[in-house]
Amino acid sequence: MIEFLEHKGDITAREIIAVQQPAYIKEAELIGFDGIPALQEKAKDIQASHEQFAGYRKDGKLIGVISYEINMHHLTICRLVVHPDGFRKGIGRALLQFVIDQNEDAEKIEVVTAEKNTPAVSLYTQAGFQKAETVKAAEGLLLSVFHLYPERKVEVVLYNEKWTECFDEEKERLKLVFGPEIIAVHHIGSTSIPNMAAKPIIDILIEVRSIEAVSQYDTLMKAIGYTPRGENGIAGRRYFQKGGNKRTHHVHMYEKGNPAIERHLLFRDYLRAHPEIAEEYAVLKKQLAAQHPDCINLYIQGKDDWIKTAEEHAKRWKEGRNNANGSVVCYNCENDENGGLTL
Incomplete structure (x- = not known):
């Protein structure tokens, strides 16, 4: 089940860290770069964040997290992490779609991931994101910037006085x-x-x-x-x-x-x-x-x-x-x- 998370609370913030830490450790191993900033985050950093958080729970346990920020009608996905216990079960795709569905007024959605993070690159590509640019973030680390421009739904309704x-x-x-x-x-x-x-x-x-x-x-x-x-x-x-x-x-x-x-x-x-x-x-x-x-x-x-x-x-x-x-x-x-x- 996917739900919005009250990340300001201490317990929820610790749950988020418990998902993201092992997820980012796996990503660091995959891309060969251990300087991912989020690896240094603590519960207090999550609580201080201005991002909107949502999470995927199974049997009451949080196993996936996504967060994002909105500026006017531009939405930026800040993190999308799944605990290793939930790998390859469609949890990341479900969280991504949840954010898209919850923000139908978004004109542009942006996300950044390591170029070598092939599972993430595949996830965003399959969801319809297009690669916009490659950015060198550090020695040995290239980031891929992806954009999605959701199509507006066509709705023709009866005349309204x-x-x-x-x-x-x-x-x-x-x-x-x-x-x-x-x-x-x-x-x-x-x-x-x-x-x-x-x-x-x-x-x-x-x-x-x-x-x-x-x-x-x-x-x-x-x-x-x-x-x-x-x-x-x-x-x-x-x-x-x-x-x-x-x-x-x-x-x-x-x-x-x-x-x-x-x-x-x-x-x-x-x-x-x-x-x-x-x-x-x-x-x-x-x-x-x-x-x-x-x-x-x-x-x-x-x-x-x-x-x-x-x-x-x-x-x-x-x-x-x-x-x-x-x-x-x-x-x-x-x-x-x-x-x-x-x-």
Whole structure:
């Protein structure tokens, strides 16, 4: 059974040492290096640690321990040890998976092990970790740094009327952060479309006076739970996300006049004005989520052609509205002989 450990307690701290000491002695023999710092740890060092500990017990006896630290949405595994009595019984793999499952919002998981520690290297590789670099820690000791970037789960849920309230609440928080730098704040994306099934993430578009000034607010954004991502692949944008792999909010910031502002708002308004097309989009998203529940990239790719087509229809819809001098005009893809417009 795996459980979180109250490592501040003297008895638990001594249990942890009783597992880790023989485990690290075996590792020292395996890699030919007896200077592993953890070999010098005492119970008081465990008690003073700021790490989160979890342990594997069998018949009440602690035989495996894992610990980790979290900085924003980056998780670092500090130790993973199994008592020699528990070797080759899947205990290390179970502890590793426990930490991954308990931290679904982690965007990056890092672990370091000796390059010669082949059982550990195999464990992390089989769990999906990729080797990022090799570091020389001491004479005769090379360390392998491994990273895991967990895939976000794809979840499309029924429309929730509270999404509008969530947007309004977050809008006020963001106004307090950016103050007069803000020109306008818009609710965009699928959660802004009435009755639209969507991933439960509030997308927010903010028009600002100067895009270059946005970075000075990064610290304040971190204080309210956001991770700054810079342009994140889109020139002229500043992007922030909240909630790690269990996203709750995305903030897209553009300087006034950037054409991306109109594109996002037009797509939203087009779907709001055409419930039947919005429903078509919702059906597609549900199908893609069912097909690719563990791969957000394939889910996004599956929507790409539909979105591009809808954006072209939205432009023609807007042109029709303008040509009709403000009359209500809808784009009808089945009425192309009349320019696709129905008054």
